[in-house]
Amino acid sequence: MKIKIKIFFVLIMAILAWSLNRVIISMDSAEINENEVSEKVNIQNNTENIDKSNVLWTAIERKESYNNELQYYCKENVTINDNEIIIISKKEEKENKSYTSGLVESTYGYLYGYFEFDIWIKEGKGLFPAIWLMPVEDASLPEIDIFEMVGSAPQDFSGVFHYLDDKGIKQKTYFQKKVIKKDTYKVALSWSENELAWYIDGELVHVSKSSPSEYMYIIINQAVGGNWPGSPDDKTLFPSSFIVKASKINPINKKRR
Template structure:
């Protein structure tokens, strides 16, 4: 059942789709984005090693969509090929499903999906967990982001980026501007003996004053103290297709490709964040 529904790194490095251009979420019927109360989370996940659950989506039914904004626009960055459509977003078998399809739409050869929590849930500091199974294939670019509501979208934290032709590699990035307005970044790439398209994995981030830690399946894999945003950010989940960094998709590949999200959870500690 269908309900509805980034400046990447220059010179072939991971980066932001959002710099310099802010997009508007699609206008959807009130019945989808109403103010219905969501079911309270179960007790066993409301507290975790001193962290208190402040926001979550388990994607148990279509009411999940009241927490998200679908995107409806053609990506203009990095030469990407997709048009984001609300129709490419679904909830199925307790999963958020973002489908990428080989189909023509308004001059684009592919469509895909993206959702954000802009204006619905924005926060400063916390622990983010996203349990997901990634799509695989040349030119397929799934990512989880934290971005700013300001017009230039900076600062930005990339919780996870992956290029589908390298299903065992993950990229972690933080972007910001220095006092002179120059764009800066710190990042790393990890390579694992894992194909992230074959099973679900837990992609995590610990965002603290002065420090950011990226985690994978509960273990720390990258840390930086070069910059940590101190203003509210919102969640952004998407799959891009093609472009200067991932390259073109394989025209012989099977579509659709699916990014599967089991849950998204945000925790905070007492006295830190908002």
């Protein structure tokens, strides 16, 4: 009988020891998991901070337009995936405007450098896609148009430099280049202290010996209607997209706006 009691007592002690060990292991595991979660949260927070600090583009909400354009710029009409920007123009009413479209601005201002973009365009009367630069300081000039075209003449690419001369008189130097119809084009601007040079698909198409010497930011948009492209007609298909990939943004100088 005494032997049975001893065996029973040993079994009870063994069970208690095993249970206590499992509790300790569970507590250690919970602590490890808590630390892992904390580390993951910190990593995510750091990633978010890095992403926010490196954002290059921001979509703009704007009703006002120029040159009798017909669009309302909506943030919802813009998708930004890193350096790829998708702008959708739609035929829809918004605050007394007949169309909506999209516009983005760079979050940095740049001074000199090389700027290259892959673009996908759609034809259609009234469409007016563009890539251009404006002064970081609020001013209407100078203005560098890296790329412009109107949807009724989609194979005629233009570039313009608008500026004031030493006497304060408005001047411009520009080009128009007829391109072969294809899916994708590459447009670029090389900007130095002494000149501006435009490229289409790697070909030098225009050089200006006048060049701005101030920080400028990039605008990418697709207007609808206006003095130059005219209003859309029944053949213009909506929604219509303008897709831009900023393949090379290599400034000499840059600063956050």
